[in-house]
Amino acid sequence: MADFRDGRPDPAYGLVVEEVTVNFGGLTALDSVSLAVEPNRIVGVIGPNGAGKTTLFNVICGFVQADRGRISYRGQPMRGHRPHDLARLGIARTLQGVGLWPGLTVLENVMAGAESSVRVDAGSALLGLRRSSRVEGDLAHEATALLQRLHIAEHAGRYPGVLPYGIQKRVSLARALMAQPSLILLDEPASGLSIAEMDDLRELLRELSRDMAVLLVEHHMDLVMSTCDHLVVLNFGRVVAAGSPEVVRSNPEVTRAYLGEEVRPGA
Amino acid sequence: MSHFVNLSLNGISSGMIYASVALGLVLVWRATRIINFAQGSMAMFSTYMAVTLLDRNLGYWEAFAVALAVGLALGAVVERTLIRPLQGKPELNPVIVTFGLFILLEGVAGAIFGVRSRGVPAAFSQSGLTIGHHRVSFSHFDLFVLGSVLALMVLMLVLFRATDVGLRMRASAFAPEMSRLVGVRVGRVLTLGWALASLAGSLAGLLVAPRSAFSPNYMDLILVYAFTAAVVGGLESPVGALVGGLLTGLVLSFVGGYLGSSLEPLGAAVILILVLSARPEGLFSRPAARQV
Numbered sequence: 001m002a003d004f005r006d007g008r009p010d011p012a013y014g015l016v017v018e019e020v021t022v023n024f025g026g027l028t029a030l031d032s033v034s035l036a037v038e039p040n041r042i043v044g045v046i047g048p049n050g051a052g053k054t055t056l057f058n059v060i061c062g063f064v065q066a067d068r069g070r071i072s073y074r075g076q077p078m079r080g081h082r083p084h085d086l087a088r089l090g091i092a093r094t095l096q097g098v099g100l101w102p103g104l105t106v107l108e109n110v111m112a113g114a115e116s117s118v119r120v121d122a123g124s125a126l127l128g129l130r131r132s133s134r135v136e137g138d139l140a141h142e143a144t145a146l147l148q149r150l151h152i153a154e155h156a157g158r159y160p161g162v163l164p165y166g167i168q169k170r171v172s173l174a175r176a177l178m179a180q181p182s183l184i185l186l187d188e189p190a191s192g193l194s195i196a197e198m199d200d201l202r203e204l205l206r207e208l209s210r211d212m213a214v215l216l217v218e219h220h221m222d223l224v225m226s227t228c229d230h231l232v233v234l235n236f237g238r239v240v241a242a243g244s245p246e247v248v249r250s251n252p253e254v255t256r257a258y259l260g261e262e263v264r265p266g267a
Numbered sequence: 268m269s270h271f272v273n274l275s276l277n278g279i280s281s282g283m284i285y286a287s288v289a290l291g292l293v294l295v296w297r298a299t300r301i302i303n304f305a306q307g308s309m310a311m312f313s314t315y316m317a318v319t320l321l322d323r324n325l326g327y328w329e330a331f332a333v334a335l336a337v338g339l340a341l342g343a344v345v346e347r348t349l350i351r352p353l354q355g356k357p358e359l360n361p362v363i364v365t366f367g368l369f370i371l372l373e374g375v376a377g378a379i380f381g382v383r384s385r386g387v388p389a390a391f392s393q394s395g396l397t398i399g400h401h402r403v404s405f406s407h408f409d410l411f412v413l414g415s416v417l418a419l420m421v422l423m424l425v426l427f428r429a430t431d432v433g434l435r436m437r438a439s440a441f442a443p444e445m446s447r448l449v450g451v452r453v454g455r456v457l458t459l460g461w462a463l464a465s466l467a468g469s470l471a472g473l474l475v476a477p478r479s480a481f482s483p484n485y486m487d488l489i490l491v492y493a494f495t496a497a498v499v500g501g502l503e504s505p506v507g508a509l510v511g512g513l514l515t516g517l518v519l520s521f522v523g524g525y526l527g528s529s530l531e532p533l534g535a536a537v538i539l540i541l542v543l544s545a546r547p548e549g550l551f552s553r554p555a556a557r558q559v
Contacts, residue, residue, distance in 0.1 A: 063447075082447070083444075083447035083448055084447050084452050087449055087450030092448070095444070099445035101437065101441040102441055103441050103503075104438065104441070113449050115450045175449070179449065179450075
């Protein structure tokens with residue numbers, strides 16, 4: 001089942017995934033999955049554990065190659081792309097685990113998010129020339145501003161390992177934003193967050209969608225239903241439903257696959 | 268007293284060499300979580316290149332530069348051809364491969380250059396310096412050892428701390444998957460890490476050669492001491508490699524000077540046991556944070 005609301009998507013769409021199939025040996029992890037993520041929209045991918053959500057992210061990122069189907073971004077086919085190509089294309093991703101670099105401080109972790117857009121040559125750095133310190137200074141300034149935006153600036157000089165999980169999640173988000181992406185893929189950003197942190201995240205997602213497209217994999221139905229413009233439901237690697245949160249909520253197949261069946265008293 | 272001073276100076280000079288090989292071990296460990304058992308034999312191979320060129324009347328510094336370049340290239344080739352295919356394979360595989368490479372390189376060197384030990388000229392005089400009216404067992408060549416290893420350490424430190432190449436190397440070592448997502452070409456970074464490690468080993472090989480019985484296995488014991496230094500320093504830290512190297516050099520020099528040189532390997536084992544008992548993560552590694 002495809003997820004193109006008005007027939008075939010316009011090539012100018014942000015991300016277009018068409019009929020993508022991924023097999024792991026005898027297991028079909030994704031079966032002809034299609035979806036599109038337009039600029040400034042929040043698209044959510046939901047489904048029970050093992051539905052293929054993370055595999056979908058991995059195939060978009062190039063960690064896994066599709067056996068069939070096409071992926072394009074802004075009209076450009078992403079054929080045989082590798083993970084390190086994503087940042088150049090303007091796509092950022094956070095991982096299900098936080099994936100922070102334990103040996104780097106919070107500030108350094110966030111600064112490293114701009115890796116694809118900044119080059120300081122070794123010669124300048126070795127000689128202490130102004131160019132390298134200026135670039136470093138600009139990056140630090142930009143990273144600090146992002147940390148402030150996410151209310152975690154006071155942790156800039158600390159190492160991630162000593163921080164609570166919720167703070168680490170925000171650091172990982174700040175690092176993804178540092179690349180100034182036009183599309184961000186968020187893999188379970190709400191896991192491990194408190195209710196208050198979840199409210200902040202909801203607000204932040206809305207704020208982000210003013211500047212970029214957001215593709216979200218998430219289990220927290222409240223968050224998904226209240227922030228996403230469009231939902232795609234996966235089950236056993238197939239798209240079983242797609243549409244607005246209201247449409248998806250009332251789809252009986254989704255209720256069966258994901259939310260569970262209603263149990264009638266005496267049934 | 269003068270015996271103690273001489274042993275200390277000897278220990279510092281030897282310790283710098285252990286530090287250089289230890290730095291190579293640390294770079295490889297940080298980049299790929301592999302202990303490179305072939306580090307010493309790779310250094311031996313590049314040093315044989317320099318010695319061959321010296322035998323053909325090439326200038327000392329030209330041969331020195333060629334050996335470093337060969338070391339750099341050898342590290343890159345080993346990573347690309349032998350280590351890269353092991354990604355995602357069981358942890359024992361790299362142990363077997365680097366150990367196999369160690370045996371292979373020593374065997375090939377023996378077949379090409381012969382197994383008999385020989386002398387190698389030094390860049391500077393190895394006669395002890397005279398300070399005031401006292402002659403100490405620390406030569407111009409020891410000063411060169413000290414200066415060149417310190418220069419290498421400073422260069423590595425600047426590379427790691429002040430350049431985006433260094434940041435990429437640190438990032439790739441800690442979280443390769445995430446590094447790829449921010450645009451780092453992790454494979455290239457790992458190749459560079461192995462190349463730099465091999466360069467550090469080659470420098471040590473060139474510095475050891477003039478004061479040892481130079482033969483295909485002349486780096487074997489140095490590798491054992493360098494491994495001690497790297498573990499004492501914490502395996503993760505280039506500064507730890509330097510401090511671990513100096514500590515190992517000094518202790519072994521005292522053991523050799525006061526108790527007999529045959530006890531030096533035992534001294535290395537005692538250092539390892541003592542440091543790891545008191546601080547299992549080594550002197551310069553942070554203990555892993557525990558999630559509560």
